[in-house]
Amino acid sequence: MDVLRRNNVTVTGNADGPAVVLAHGFGCDQNMWRLVVPALADRYRVVLFDYVGSGGSDASAWSEERYSSLDGYAQDVMEVCRELDLEEAVFVGHSVSAMVGVLALRAAPERIGALAMVTPSPCYIDDEGYRGGFTPGDIDELLASLESNYLGWSATMAPVIMGNPERPELGQELTNSFCATDPDIARVFARATFLSDNRADLRDVRVPTLILECEQDVIAPREVGAFVHAAVPSSRLVTLEATGHCPQLSAPQATAAALLDFLETLGRDG
Amino acid sequence: MNTLNVTCRDTTAGPVLDVTGSLDYNHSASLRQEVRLLSLDPGQCLVIDLAGLDFCDSSGISALLAARQHVLAAGADIVLDSVPANTMRIMTMVGLHKVFTLRPAAS
Amino acid sequence: MSGESEPFRAAGNGPDTKATFTALLENSAEELYESAPCGYLSTLMDGTIAKVNATLLSWLGLERDDVVGRMRFSDLLTMGGRIYHETHFAPLLRMQGELRGIALEMRAFDGNRLPVLVSSVIKHGDGGEPLLIRTTVFDATDRRSYEEELLRRRREAERARTEAEQARQQAEAERARLREVLTTLQRALLPDTLPEVPGMEAAAYYHTASPFRLGGDFYDLFSLDDTRWAFFLGDVSGKGPEAATLTSQARYALRAAGLHSPDPATPLATLNTVLLERYADNGDPRYCTALFGILEPGGGGVRVRLAFGGHPPALVLRADGTCEQLFTPGGMLVGVLPSAHFATVETTLAPGDTLLLYTDGLTEARTGSGAETMYGEEGLLSFASEHAPPPPTASSAP
Numbered sequence: 001m002d003v004l005r006r007n008n009v010t011v012t013g014n015a016d017g018p019a020v021v022l023a024h025g026f027g028c029d030q031n032m033w034r035l036v037v038p039a040l041a042d043r044y045r046v047v048l049f050d051y052v053g054s055g056g057s058d059a060s061a062w063s064e065e066r067y068s069s070l071d072g073y074a075q076d077v078m079e080v081c082r083e084l085d086l087e088e089a090v091f092v093g094h095s096v097s098a099m100v101g102v103l104a105l106r107a108a109p110e111r112i113g114a115l116a117m118v119t120p121s122p123c124y125i126d127d128e129g130y131r132g133g134f135t136p137g138d139i140d141e142l143l144a145s146l147e148s149n150y151l152g153w154s155a156t157m158a159p160v161i162m163g164n165p166e167r168p169e170l171g172q173e174l175t176n177s178f179c180a181t182d183p184d185i186a187r188v189f190a191r192a193t194f195l196s197d198n199r200a201d202l203r204d205v206r207v208p209t210l211i212l213e214c215e216q217d218v219i220a221p222r223e224v225g226a227f228v229h230a231a232v233p234s235s236r237l238v239t240l241e242a243t244g245h246c247p248q249l250s251a252p253q254a255t256a257a258a259l260l261d262f263l264e265t266l267g268r269d270g
Numbered sequence: 271m272n273t274l275n276v277t278c279r280d281t282t283a284g285p286v287l288d289v290t291g292s293l294d295y296n297h298s299a300s301l302r303q304e305v306r307l308l309s310l311d312p313g314q315c316l317v318i319d320l321a322g323l324d325f326c327d328s329s330g331i332s333a334l335l336a337a338r339q340h341v342l343a344a345g346a347d348i349v350l351d352s353v354p355a356n357t358m359r360i361m362t363m364v365g366l367h368k369v370f371t372l373r374p375a376a377s
Numbered sequence: 378m379s380g381e382s383e384p385f386r387a388a389g390n391g392p393d394t395k396a397t398f399t400a401l402l403e404n405s406a407e408e409l410y411e412s413a414p415c416g417y418l419s420t421l422m423d424g425t426i427a428k429v430n431a432t433l434l435s436w437l438g439l440e441r442d443d444v445v446g447r448m449r450f451s452d453l454l455t456m457g458g459r460i461y462h463e464t465h466f467a468p469l470l471r472m473q474g475e476l477r478g479i480a481l482e483m484r485a486f487d488g489n490r491l492p493v494l495v496s497s498v499i500k501h502g503d504g505g506e507p508l509l510i511r512t513t514v515f516d517a518t519d520r521r522s523y524e525e526e527l528l529r530r531r532r533e534a535e536r537a538r539t540e541a542e543q544a545r546q547q548a549e550a551e552r553a554r555l556r557e558v559l560t561t562l563q564r565a566l567l568p569d570t571l572p573e574v575p576g577m578e579a580a581a582y583y584h585t586a587s588p589f590r591l592g593g594d595f596y597d598l599f600s601l602d603d604t605r606w607a608f609f610l611g612d613v614s615g616k617g618p619e620a621a622t623l624t625s626q627a628r629y630a631l632r633a634a635g636l637h638s639p640d641p642a643t644p645l646a647t648l649n650t651v652l653l654e655r656y657a658d659n660g661d662p663r664y665c666t667a668l669f670g671i672l673e674p675g676g677g678g679v680r681v682r683l684a685f686g687g688h689p690p691a692l693v694l695r696a697d698g699t700c701e702q703l704f705t706p707g708g709m710l711v712g713v714l715p716s717a718h719f720a721t722v723e724t725t726l727a728p729g730d731t732l733l734l735y736t737d738g739l740t741e742a743r744t745g746s747g748a749e750t751m752y753g754e755e756g757l758l759s760f761a762s763e764h765a766p767p768p769p770t771a772s773s774a775p
Contacts, residue, residue: 025464026464027463027464027465027468028464028465028468028469031472032468034472095464134456134460135456137456138455138456138457138460139457139460140457141455141456141457141458141460141482142457142458142460142461143457144457144482145457145458145460145461145480145481145482146461147528194460216423216424216449217463218451218459218460218463219459219460219463219464242423243422243423243424243449244423244424244463244467245463245464245467246463246467246468246471249467249468249471249472250422250423250467250471328593328612328613328614328666329614331614331664331710332614332662332663332664335662335664335713336662339662362706363687363689363706364666364687364688364708364709364710365687365707365708365709365710365713365714365717365718366687366709366710366713368709368714369709369713369714
């Protein structure tokens with residue numbers, strides 16, 4: 001099995017620098033990081049990949065059984081790390097990938113030396129004494145949205161993206177990225193993401209950890225960021241002056257700066 | 271595909287059943303059914319005309335014996351008419367010539 | 378000519394054209410924005426709503442003052458729609474600058490849901506920096522119900538296919554189970570192995586027309602005492618479970634009666650009585666053909682006495698290659714008449730001779746498509762003659 005091809009692994013940046021693995025969340029693919037990568041590339045060896053079933057990965061390697069829980073995604077992370085022989089890498093996980101990183105760290109502690117969690121949430125569903133922001137019914141709505149958009153996708157979206165006049169190569173990639181998301185796969189990923197509960201796993205995180213949150217984030221509100229910060233013993237919480245769930249897109253400079261700052265405190269500036 | 275066709279006509283002496291086709295495992299039940307529906311008066315005679323009979327196996331013989339039982343219970347009599355040579359030989363071999371009145375086929 | 382059609386006539390170069398257009402177009406930009414047949418809104422890059430048209434406000438039942446500067450675009454969406462917006466819509470819009478025809482659901486003030494199709498474009502400043510997002514919103518209620526109908530149909534079709542496949546597999550499994558049960562039951566009706574008879578070889582070949590139809594044939598070979606053996610072979614009327622019941626009754630009756638009589642006809646008479654008592658008066662007569670034989674080895678050969686109850690002839694294949702029928706007429710079907718007579722015949726088997734017994738399944742079997750191609754007794758006799766003397770294991774015996 002060719003893991004590098006399976007997970008569409010891209011290695012860029014400073015080949016001699018410390019390794020930084022950037023993991024995308026639910027919804028998009030490694031393109032999420034394209035505005036942040038240049039800032040890291042000078043000093044760090046940057047590893048990008050797509051989870052099986054997302055982006056440019058080999059969808060034939062996907063199975064509902066494996067990817068119905070976050071452990072399957074953590075398996076992808078560990079296999080990519082093993083394939084590249086990474087040790088003590090910094091794992092940067094966006095959204096649900098922050099928890100995937102926690103699981104991967106527990107399973108293969110030698111591979112991951114530090115965690116950067118970008119807009120993480122250990123549990124999206126409200127619980128007694130905990131406010132994740134969502135109810136199970138909201139997740140059903142999301143699944144309906146996924147299904148509905150898949151229907152109109154090929155007819156409405158593909159020509160628009162393909163025809164993006166300024167950056168045709170971007171349009172091409174995004175079309176592929178989006179169209180590769182089979183609705184069945186997206187549904188399984190959505191369930192694995194939004195029905196997960198990794199609150200109890202946070203206290204096992206013993207590596208230096210950065211938590212990046214946004215001022216306004218529907219999906220990972222600030223009280224969730226505070227929860228993660230309180231639960232992870234050696235964590236640092238940074239609140240970005242940004243809105244939305246994807247600061248690497250809406251505030252790429254600030255996101256990159258916070259990451260670089262964290263990397264420097266690790267003494268890893270190559 | 272083998273078939274069985276049973277038609278009934280009435281004569282002064284009693285009913286006549288014309289049996290055409292195969293009296294085999296798959297079809298004998300319809301002869302039984304037909305006979306069960308007959309009501310006979312004492313002294314009448316049921317004639318089962320086997321001129322059109324292609325084939326008769328043990329379930330066919332069962333059906334004929336059931337017919338005989340039904341007829342005797344009504345105080346009537348039964349005759350197997352136009353029995354094909356092959357069937358006649360089998361009936362004789364198994365001793366049924368002592369049980370039924372058998373009339374051979376014309377040829 | 379009515380006033381309404383004036384512009385069309387005026388599409389020529391009439392002097393009134395310009396005035397008419399001007400009248401129609403007065404204030405049109407603003408009015409068109411506000412009351413266009415679709416929703417318009419503009420937001421800051423963080424999603425804060427800066428401008429919204431009356432159409433969208435009326436769809437959602439919201440007041441302008443509650444919306445502008447106070448709500449973000451995602452606040453207008455259902456919770457599921459918000460997640461979709463944050464995980465798909467917003468990232469894509471950021472990366473490619475525009476996005477069209479995304480299906481979302483908005484939430485009206487009264488709690489009703491409004492399915493919409495949303496298109497957004499980012500407006501950039503002179504320096505290329507993103508300034509604001511312009512969004513149009515189309516009411517997609519009809520389209521969505523059409524899509525949902527399509528989806529529902531697709532799911533139904535998939536479910537029907539799945540169910541059909543499951544039913545097929547279940548039927549297959551049940552068929553296999555039934556086949557297994559029937560095979561087991563069938564075996565229970567027949568001896569596992571035939572006992573050794575000194576100086577003789579015995580073999581049996583048993584084959585049913587279909588694994589789902591229990592055969593009505595039965596046979597056995599067993600010792601009566603130190604010097605004599607008995608065997609029987611029979612065929613009950615009909616097939617299936619009832620025939621199987623009769624088969625087991627016949628087998629045990631014959632075996633029990635055989636042990637107590639030196640005459641091979643006596644067990645047949647006993648079976649005759651058993652069947653008549655059991656089945657005579659219920660309108661469903663049951664009978665069987667059977668033959669019962671006693672083997673007495675001695676003097677370099679084996680004496681065979683054979684009683685017939687409506688059974689087809691046995692065949693004797695002599696060592697010199699000739700073949701003869703062993704039969705006596707008058708043996709009545711077992712279970713038909715209370716006063717049945719069972720005839721007995723006798724022969725002696727010399728070394729190399731074979732006694733071949735069969736049921737009428739063999740002579741009744743259709744070897745071709747029609748009744749005329751039945752194997753027949755003549756066919757069997759001539760076949761046996763051609764192949765005599767066979768070793769027992771290679772021939773259909775007893």
